Amino acid sequence: MRRFMDRLRSLMGNRSKDGGQADGEALEGSTQALLALIPAATVVVDGDDEVVRSSPDAYRLGIVSNDEISNPKIIEAIAQVRRSGGRRSFNLITRTPTEFALDAAAESRESDDWDISQAQAVSRRNWLKVTLGRIDQSLVVVLIDDVSDSVRFVRTRDAFMTNVSEQMLKPVQALEELAAQLKTTSHLEGDDPELLRSHLRSVSKDASSVQRYSAYLGHVLKDLLLLIRAQERIKPSRENVLDVAEQIRAVVRDEQDRADQAHVTLRWRCDQPLTIHGDGQQIRVALAKLVENAVSYSSSGSTVSLVAQPSKDGRYGIIRVVDHGRGISKADQGRIFERFYRADNQNEETAVGIGLGLAIVKHVALTHHGSVTVWSAPGEGSTFALMLPLAQGPVAGQDGDNPND
Numbered sequence: 001m002r003r004f005m006d007r008l009r010s011l012m013g014n015r016s017k018d019g020g021q022a023d024g025e026a027l028e029g030s031t032q033a034l035l036a037l038i039p040a041a042t043v044v045v046d047g048d049d050e051v052v053r054s055s056p057d058a059y060r061l062g063i064v065s066n067d068e069i070s071n072p073k074i075i076e077a078i079a080q081v082r083r084s085g086g087r088r089s090f091n092l093i094t095r096t097p098t099e100f101a102l103d104a105a106a107e108s109r110e111s112d113d114w115d116i117s118q119a120q121a122v123s124r125r126n127w128l129k130v131t132l133g134r135i136d137q138s139l140v141v142v143l144i145d146d147v148s149d150s151v152r153f154v155r156t157r158d159a160f161m162t163n164v165s166e167q168m169l170k171p172v173q174a175l176e177e178l179a180a181q182l183k184t185t186s187h188l189e190g191d192d193p194e195l196l197r198s199h200l201r202s203v204s205k206d207a208s209s210v211q212r213y214s215a216y217l218g219h220v221l222k223d224l225l226l227l228i229r230a231q232e233r234i235k236p237s238r239e240n241v242l243d244v245a246e247q248i249r250a251v252v253r254d255e256q257d258r259a260d261q262a263h264v265t266l267r268w269r270c271d272q273p274l275t276i277h278g279d280g281q282q283i284r285v286a287l288a289k290l291v292e293n294a295v296s297y298s299s300s301g302s303t304v305s306l307v308a309q310p311s312k313d314g315r316y317g318i319i320r321v322v323d324h325g326r327g328i329s330k331a332d333q334g335r336i337f338e339r340f341y342r343a344d345n346q347n348e349e350t351a352v353g354i355g356l357g358l359a360i361v362k363h364v365a366l367t368h369h370g371s372v373t374v375w376s377a378p379g380e381g382s383t384f385a386l387m388l389p390l391a392q393g394p395v396a397g398q399d400g401d402n403p404n405d
Contacts, residue, residue, distance in 0.1 A: 040145045047138030061126050062094035078140050087133040094126045127151040171213035223356040230363035236277035244274035251287040264295050268306035274317040275391040278368045286364040289357040294323035316387045324381035337362040
């Protein structure tokens with residue numbers, strides 16, 4: 001890093017000798033090329049604290065907004081570096097601005113059933129290593145190393161171990177009680193038949209508890225493993241091109257029995273071909289979680305719809321899952337994507353859930369470089385919009401051929 005800063009200062013010094021360009025002009029040529037080579041996001045700020053160059057990631061990471069530095073800690077560090085020279089390094093946690101998701105959602109809305117101003121979008125925390133250095137008397141460069149993926153993996157792994165340990169307590173306790181009951185049974189042979197029958201009923205009850213808790217633990221383990229797998233960002237390749245309609249069709253087929261039992265009609269529509277890059281299992285699981293929730297919170301005789309369409313700019317495919325059920329309160333909407341969060345509007349079917357479904361949907365969306373939003377109102381139903389970048393042109397490993405040929 002020190003050699004990079006020295007090289008940058010050298011380039012700027014040579015340019016000032018050659019003609020004293022303005023700050024914006026001073027970033028032309030070899031300096032721009034040098035900044036473009038480094039993998040970290042970069043921002044260059046002039047003497048008036050205006051951004052004269054910024055990587056797109058700096059906006060996504062919540063560092064730059066409206067062509068200005070938006071983080072107070074970085075603003076303060078820029079002033080200190082400009083006064084005293086040298087460089088400063090520190091860790092920083094930010095959030096990806098929700099407008100990145102809401103802009104895409106707004107383009108896909110249908111005018112009569114979607115109020116984007118009331119939609120809630122997920123926002124992801126970013127763990128950053130920030131380094132600042134003065135290039136010359138006025139220009140300061142900010143280097144932002146995004147280490148979020150490694151931090152998220154470690155945090156999710158640790159949470160997995162903690163949650164599994166906690167969730168195993170009830171099954172273990174139930175097994176101990178069942179073992180004690182079975183041990184007692186061996187001493188009741190030849191005793192009062194009614195006492196034996198009563199004891200066997202207790203054994204059966206304890207066995208049912210073991211079965212129920214084991215199924216619950218299996219559900220927890222399955223969802224936590226999905227959550228861990230959804231931490232690694234998807235890299236586009238010719239091997240992971242997915243047809244959106246096929247993913248929706250598979251989910252509707254798998255969820256049809258559940259819908260039939262609840263007397264809910266499932267409908268889906270994808271009027272034009274949409275392809276994305278992704279992990280098919282993760283995408284289907286995310287859609288299945290949304291459909292399961294929609295069916296569970298819908299009344300008998302109602303309809304749950306899945307509608308897929310592109311955004312107006314052609315960058316995203318938006319899959320909306322719409323129900324006309326009980327809806328979600330505004331207070332709960334801000335938290336429903338948290339792990340293990342359970343809203344107050346549970347019914348007999350949803351009360352057995354563990355609160356990981358929407359957390360999985362969120363992480364699948366973000367891992368696929370997309371997002372998810374929710375619009376809901378009590379008594380009016382809910383609309384969840386899963387937004388995923390559409391496959392654009394050739395990708396790594398492609399030679400121009402159609403991967404479906």
